[in-house]
Amino acid sequence: MTKEKFIVTADQMRQIEARIFTAGMPVAALMEKVGGLICQRLQAIISPGKCIGILVGPGHNGGDALVVARELHFRGYHVWIYQPFSKLKELTSQHFQYTQSLKIPCYQEISQLPSYDFLIDGLFGFGLEREITDSIAAAVNYFNSKNQPIISIDIPSGLHTDTGEVLGTAIQATHTFCLGLWKQGLLQEQALPYIGKAELIDFDIPLADIHAVIGDIPKIKRITQTTALSTLPLPRPLITHKYKQGHLLLICGSRRYAGGAILTGLGARASGVGMLSIAVPESLKMLLASQLPEALIIGCPETETGAIAHLPFVGCVSGSVTHLTDLNSFTAIACGPGLTKDNISIIPEIIQCQCPLVLDADALNILTQIGTIPTLKQRKSAIILTPHTGEFQRLFPNIDHTDRIKAIQTAAEESGAIVLLKGARTAISNPQGNVWINPESTPALARGGSGDVLTGLLGGLLAQIMNKEIFIEDIVATAAWWHSQAGILAAQTRTELGVDAFTLTQYLIPVLKQYYSERYK
Ligand SMILES: NC(=O)C1=CN([C@@H]2O[C@H](COP(=O)(O)OP(=O)(O)OC[C@H]3O[C@@H](n4cnc5c(N)ncnc54)[C@H](OP(=O)(O)O)[C@@H]3O)[C@@H](O)[C@H]2O)[C@@H](O)CC1
Numbered sequence: 377m378t379k380e381k382f383i384v385t386a387d388q389m390r391q392i393e394a395r396i397f398t399a400g401m402p403v404a405a406l407m408e409k410v411g412g413l414i415c416q417r418l419q420a421i422i423s424p425g426k427c428i429g430i431l432v433g434p435g436h437n438g439g440d441a442l443v444v445a446r447e448l449h450f451r452g453y454h455v456w457i458y459q460p461f462s463k464l465k466e467l468t469s470q471h472f473q474y475t476q477s478l479k480i481p482c483y484q485e486i487s488q489l490p491s492y493d494f495l496i497d498g499l500f501g502f503g504l505e506r507e508i509t510d511s512i513a514a515a516v517n518y519f520n521s522k523n524q525p526i527i528s529i530d531i532p533s534g535l536h537t538d539t540g541e542v543l544g545t546a547i548q549a550t551h552t553f554c555l556g557l558w559k560q561g562l563l564q565e566q567a568l569p570y571i572g573k574a575e576l577i578d579f580d581i582p583l584a585d586i587h588a589v590i591g592d593i594p595k596i597k598r599i600t601q602t603t604a605l606s607t608l609p610l611p612r613p614l615i616t617h618k619y620k621q622g623h624l625l626l627i628c629g630s631r632r633y634a635g636g637a638i639l640t641g642l643g644a645r646a647s648g649v650g651m652l653s654i655a656v657p658e659s660l661k662m663l664l665a666s667q668l669p670e671a672l673i674i675g676c677p678e679t680e681t682g683a684i685a686h687l688p689f690v691g692c693v694s695g696s697v698t699h700l701t702d703l704n705s706f707t708a709i710a711c712g713p714g715l716t717k718d719n720i721s722i723i724p725e726i727i728q729c730q731c732p733l734v735l736d737a738d739a740l741n742i743l744t745q746i747g748t749i750p751t752l753k754q755r756k757s758a759i760i761l762t763p764h765t766g767e768f769q770r771l772f773p774n775i776d777h778t779d780r781i782k783a784i785q786t787a788a789e790e791s792g793a794i795v796l797l798k799g800a801r802t803a804i805s806n807p808q809g810n811v812w813i814n815p816e817s818t819p820a821l822a823r824g825g826s827g828d829v830l831t832g833l834l835g836g837l838l839a840q841i842m843n844k845e846i847f848i849e850d851i852v853a854t855a856a857w858w859h860s861q862a863g864i865l866a867a868q869t870r871t872e873l874g875v876d877a878f879t880l881t882q883y884l885i886p887v888l889k890q891y892y893s894e895r896y897k
């Protein structure tokens with residue numbers, strides 16, 4: 377669905393809504409339509425005869441909930457209403473009056489509430505701007521303590537629509553039916569424990585109204601299956617050869633961290649890149665060759681501690697060492713996993729390469745040591761930094777990272793890099809502040825080495841976009857999506873404990889194959 381990629385703040389949603397109403401759509405008609413759509417979804421989840429408690433707030437979120445209450449009542453569900461407010465908005469008040477004429481039981485006190493199978497949360501939507509307190513806060517905490525399924529309308533009541541921050545307390549939903557367009561708060565990490573399974577209820581907001589408010593090219597977008605698949609190098613052109621499918625150089629590994637190089641290599645393998653070269657310390661060469669027989673393994677001179685001392689350009693070293701001819705012969709370079717910080721000269725050595733460059737893990741720690749901004753300012757071509765929160769803080773110590781989206785926008789603008797901030801909701805910003813957020817992932821990925829897999833996969837995809845009209849940040853977003861989807865599939869098959877980084881690499885291709893089942897039947 378095309379609207380899945382848009383993300384709005386409360387203010388933007390209000391402006392979009394205002395345009396629709398000004399154009400002639402009656403407010404009551406829209407509420408009726410939305411309530412009907414919510415009901416259809418509820419009927420698919422909840423069988424008739426179940427007992428459903430409806431939590432009704434004073435605004436239009438409460439109005440939606442009342443439409444739902446009325447409809448479910450007529451469809452054979454046992455419905456009761458909890459409505460503790462003395463003053464309701466006019467439309468909400470009318471719907472409330474009608475539910476009372478239908479004799480749907482209504483309660484003001486939680487102590488009086490009957491039992492229930494499901495709750496529908498219509499206390500507050502995007503109109504919540506101040507903390508929930510007193511008896512309403514106590515009610516929210518009471519409902520959370522019951523451990524029964526709760527379906528929140530638009531957003532779990534108590535979450536700030538933009539920041540996902542908890543305002544006093546918040547409903548811990550098992551499902552969230554977000555209305556019309558994804559609210560920014562639902563994409564924020566701090567909101568995750570409250571949202572449950574989230575889905576968008578599309579109520580036909582005209583695209584023209586969306587673009588009029590958030591712009592032709594929206595600043596913040598959700599990565600979707602459609603946006604990701606549209607940038608993948610699939611199907612391959614029939615007439616091609618390996619060098620046309622990209623040549624990736626990985627610079628990674630050390631005697632201490634050999635596994636990082638293997639995992640990065642296996643991530644790159646799954647990308648389908650035409651040629652893969654891996655620069656590792658000389659003593660790792662045989663190991664890497666045995667794990668990745670298709671790759672060209674470049675053994676590098678090493679420090680006493682077993683880190684790469686420098687890259688073996690032609691003329692630099694002799695003997696059995698495989699030489700690198702020229703960094704500019706590659707179509708992408710990814711550097712960092714397992715490198716150690718033992719030799720900081722490796723970054724100045726590669727920073728001027730002309731192809732897209734990914735820095736991850738110890739390459740980021742080295743970058744911090746030699747000076748993030750001054751070093752990146754020397755760079756003329758695209759560079760992608762892939763820090764987790766700790767690395768981000770070290771790279772950009774002056775940037776407040778509590779709002780992760782603002783933080784990456786600032787970091788990208790100041791450094792000129794594309795910044796991918798890893799986490800439960802990985803987000804990517806380019807230097808112009810255009811952001812992609814990855815909306816689905818799994819905590820199964822919170823495990824050593826899974827970031828190394830991402831670096832290899834990303835490098836391999838970047839290597840393949842040469843001469844294609846694809847923005848680099850779009851392919852970075854695709855890599856984050858693919859990596860997470862592989863984690864989700866692996867966790868579904870093996871539980872969240874069964875997704876070690878090597879196993880993750882084994883799911884990268886199977887997860888993709890699901891989307892191309894017709895082609896590969
Ligand atoms: N836009 C659309 O396209 C569509 C929107 N729709 C629906 O409308 C919802 C937005 O409705 P909304 O604007 O009426 O706000 P909502 O979230 O119900 O609550 C605001 C009310 O709560 C009150 N209040 C606030 N904080 C409080 C507190 N801490 N403790 C106690 N009270 C507090 C506040 O009172 P006041 O601040 O005025 O005192 C006000 O009365 C949206 O989420 C969606 O469900 C759909 O029907 C159709 C399409």
Ligand SMILES: Nc1ncnc2c1ncn2[C@@H]1O[C@H](COP(=O)(O)OP(=O)(O)O)[C@@H](O)[C@H]1O
Nearest residue numbers: 798799800817818819821822824825826827828
């Ligand atoms: N709670 C989580 N939910 C979803 N994904 C996560 C979570 N925690 C970590 N990840 C993902 O796992 C990967 C971890 O990367 P990183 O921290 O660099 O690990 P390593 O350096 O050990 O490989 C990142 O892609 C990150 O987005």
Ligand SMILES: [K+]
Nearest residue numbers: 500529531533
């Ligand atoms: K709600």
